[in-house]
Amino acid sequence: MPPKGNQFKSNSFKDENRPRQGGGSRPELERVSKPRFDGMPAFNLGDGRIIKIIGLLCLVVSVFFLIAFTSYIFTWEIDQSYIQQTNGGWGTLFKTQQELIDNGVTNPVVQNWLGKLGALMANQFMYEWFGLASYFFVLVFFVIGYRLLFKVRLFAVGKLLAYSFFGLIFTSVTIGFFHGFMSNYPHYIEGEFGFWSTRLLNAQIGSAGTGCLLLFAGLTVLIIAYNIDFKLPERPQKVTDLNNAAEGEAASGNVELEDEVIFEPVEWPRANNRRETAAPQQPILTTNERLQQEPLVKPPVAEPVLPEPVLQHNVPLAAEVANSIKHEPITLSPQKTDLDEADVPEVEDVPLTVEEARPQAELSIEKEAEVSSNELVEKFGTYDPKLDLSGYKYPTLDLLENYGSNKISVDASELEANKNKIVETLNHYNIEIDKIKATIGPTVTLYEIIPAPGVRISKIKNLEDDIALSLAALGIRIIAPMPGKGTIGIEVPNQHPEMVSMRSVLATEKFQNTTMDLPIALGKTISNEVFVADLAKMPHLLVAGATGQGKSVGINAILVSLLYKRHPAELKFVMVDPKKVELTLFRKIERHFLAKLPDEADAIITDTKKVINTLNSLCIEMDQRYDLLKDAQVRNLKEYNAKFVNRKLNPENGHRFLPFIVLVVDEFADLMMTAGKEVEMPIARLAQLARAVGIHLVIATQRPSVNIITGTIKANFPARLAFRVLSKIDSRTILDAGGADQLIGRGDMLLATGSDLIRIQCAFVDTPEVEKISDHIGNQRGYPSAMLLPEYVGEGEANAPKDFDPNDRDPMFEDAARLIVLHQQGSTSLIQRKLKLGYNRAGRIIDQLEAAGIVGPFEGSKAREVLYPDEYSLERALEDIQKGSGN
């Protein structure tokens, strides 16, 4: 629920841009504001005041022209004789009457209502230039001035200027044309421009030609402006045609940027990419881009492995590395896309066989709605959800630290030594290798080997421990075979792992230019490529890992990425932190980015009981959002918000801009142990359904056992992120595969999306950096409070008998009771909508109605039962209540 300040029609004359004074370290702010001089008062005109002054000036000029021109129509003879006597008059503007008489002007008088300046201006514009068409200047200055001063768009300025320009010339020439047929009319009505243009045209194409030309020009502009149809009126079109047209329009208007397929050749700073020259240029898709495309394109077919020049063991490996390191595409297919889509309520089809009269009525209503929304957009512009915090400054990159050198620190001798050891070990077991190549990542290097024909893959897989022993390294992972590659991968940790700083990840073009809804920059892949995923498409993420392996840092990286990309109006977090210390740093952004239950003091929830209420409240929010989506006849949050922004949904019917909600649970195991099913059920419901309404979950646990990550939870979390765990069983619990037990810790992680596993080095963001970001956001002007989630009354509380004090009843109590009995539907949102009340007040009234025995107890997301069948019985009950109150 957006805070109250963001009213639908609030996009008008507002001064929200002024940055708050004071406020810690805010380099961005400092950079933007003008330098102040010591001892001088702060006087910053860069905040919209200059625009207003210009707007005011335009309005004054417009009024000035209007009066001067109108006056000139009546006083032109005297004004003009003065101007002629004074040879144009401009040089005498500041001379007194006496001075002019002394200079030989016999009658230095003007009668224009705006004096000498008015006469001179009007004469210039009307007589010398465009005649009566000069009134277009009045219009243009008025519209521009009104727009700048009141921020209200009367007309689109571009169109206005174009049409006014045409109108000026056309009117002037047309009047000049007709003037040719009349006599005794003052020359000022067409101006010199109209007069001479007509003369010129008449000389060239004759007056008939001029007339035709003017008619053509006039009609052309009318066609451009109004698309006038010269055909006879046609029979009304069928409903279905128009529906199709409307659908087509909607579809074209809703092209989603992130669905575009972007091919980006992968770069490797130190590599001379041989495959690119050897093979026809083939665009390489990054993992993330695959992830984005997935819903649109068919699952990628495994790419043919291009024949690469074979390297014998005795060829120095470093050279091979330099030549063949390649960012191979990694297939990612988010699961359950279709399943989740199917969960969205379907908009019913309009039946094809409809009676003659009905569709017409429906059509006119639709058209009216369309017209009124267009009018609203024309008048107020589209709705801007960010307007309430229009001065909000996104965190800047300089709040983050640069760790490490961001360079690969693996040298040729290390690669050579590892290669030799791998080859030796394999030779020892009589395994012949055709080729070996290496891809260096920040923490591990991937050696890909192609065994000689006839070698069994399982044989190599079984040698995992032996290779680890020979390399004397922990965390060796063998991937046999590499999916879609025809090679066997051996990941060997680097001797000097490189830290990936959050700053280096966020600073990349990939993150900065992303069009994803909820981009999360997780770190760098094995090929040193920045990995950005869209949480909105995941659509939920399960994070697990043993203690101290980088889980908290990972969660912070996710939160920080979102904070860098989203405005407070677009995103809200619900934070659950049973450990009480992990997410405290985000407390400062409560009024910007957090959501909480009403009457809750703390936005970051640490108490299990409150977690249950919050999760159920989120379920209610989800159901409410689905109702809104159904009402708006859209399938997902994006389409809904697009409709709302275009003012096609009326806020008086309960519609509101819906921000994304991300639920972050830092220690899920603790919740499951204390509340079990009570937590599992709402989490499972949210995970199953909430995707389409923009609610996404990020759930972390350090105890990845099966009683914590249950089947229900797992089935609904296709995207899972595993940090190092202590046993293969734990790894299987999280990823359904081994591997997480072979990670090396310190942010080394595996991301499973569907059937693929990607090894990523998590971006590192330290507590002081998170603190700086929270300060940066927290010190800015925020909403009056955190976003309030719907009230949820727990079962025990709901069944408890409530005291009803008739004297304390709400003034709208009776109206609400009648409304509910009339509709036979005990729902808070009905009261809220029909009586135009806030959610909290409507909630209080429904509690009073329950206590008075008019509606039944709370039944989850279902409407309460209404205990009075008709208004008659209700009126009698209300009378009793009134008597009871003594009124």
Ligand SMILES: Nc1ncnc2c1ncn2[C@@H]1O[C@H](COP(=O)(O)OP(=O)(O)OP(=O)(O)O)[C@@H](O)[C@H]1O
């Ligand atoms: N991405 C990373 N890069 C480098 N070092 C990291 C990274 N992530 C974590 N570390 C190191 O590991 C330490 C522990 O990380 P973190 O606190 O995130 O672990 P955790 O799994 O959340 O532990 P716990 O569950 O006990 O809270 C950090 O202090 C840091 O030194």
